[in-house]
Amino acid sequence: MRIQVRFFASLREAVGSSNGELELESGATVREALAALRAAHPKVSDARFAVAVNRGYAAESTPLAEGDEIALIPPVSGG
Amino acid sequence: MIRLVSEPIDVAALTAGTFIPDSGGVVSFVGAVRDSTRGRRVVRLEYEAYPQMAESEIAAIVRLAKERFGEVEIDVVHRIGTLLPGEVAVVIVARAPHRGAAFDACRFAIDTLKQTVPIWKKEVYEDGEVWIGDRP
Numbered sequence: 001m002r003i004q005v006r007f008f009a010s011l012r013e014a015v016g017s018s019n020g021e022l023e024l025e026s027g028a029t030v031r032e033a034l035a036a037l038r039a040a041h042p043k044v045s046d047a048r049f050a051v052a053v054n055r056g057y058a059a060e061s062t063p064l065a066e067g068d069e070i071a072l073i074p075p076v077s078g079g
Numbered sequence: 080m081i082r083l084v085s086e087p088i089d090v091a092a093l094t095a096g097t098f099i100p101d102s103g104g105v106v107s108f109v110g111a112v113r114d115s116t117r118g119r120r121v122v123r124l125e126y127e128a129y130p131q132m133a134e135s136e137i138a139a140i141v142r143l144a145k146e147r148f149g150e151v152e153i154d155v156v157h158r159i160g161t162l163l164p165g166e167v168a169v170v171i172v173a174r175a176p177h178r179g180a181a182f183d184a185c186r187f188a189i190d191t192l193k194q195t196v197p198i199w200k201k202e203v204y205e206d207g208e209v210w211i212g213d214r215p
Contacts, residue, residue, distance in 0.1 A: 009127050009199035010210040052197070055132035071129055071197070075212030078126070078133070078157060078198025079110050079169050079189055 001026050001066040003033065009074050014043035024064065031060040033070055049074045080154045081137045083130055088158055088167045102152070104178030106185040108171040114164035119204045126159040126168060129197035133157070136196045143191070144173075144184040151175040151184040157198060168200075 005020045012018050022036055030051050038045040050073040051058050057073075064070070094107040112124050141153045152174045162168055169192070173185035192198075201210045 006129065008129055008197065052132055055135055073197050074199065074210065076195065076197055077200045077211035078196045079193040
């Protein structure tokens, strides 16, 4: 299944892009997506971030579906 | 009302506004860009957001504030893009029948926004730049 990936702030600069796509096995969870992202982008391995799926914070165990949007959320600093 | 904007915020318009009939207390927080951090002069700030999620997380904060503090209306406007020292990055206005809930809700909203809402600021100095939050 194909999912969309979004990068922000320091991760966006480190990866060199604000978004991308991932091909995952059906039944994959956030955990598998992160493993694939770390393999594709070494800078992701060094970074601290939370994860959102379809614009809500998610856990590593959160399952993914075709067309989902996963976002890597570095430590926030709004306000 | 929750809004992410790219242009300067009209603070007076937001904080005056039209009083709802039972708002005995109106408390505003105005967050402005400081001109220095730990002795380093700030040239500009760059704010970035994950817009759809930022709005839904702010909406969740407003809902939580109503659960905790009772009848209260909260408006949140956050600016994104490039801001100079002295410019306003965020305005939060809380209106309630009594001042206690207004103070509490306003404080809660800005404190929680700073922890959960996917907005990031990069401080640009004369000799470098850093995304705030990345250093422990």
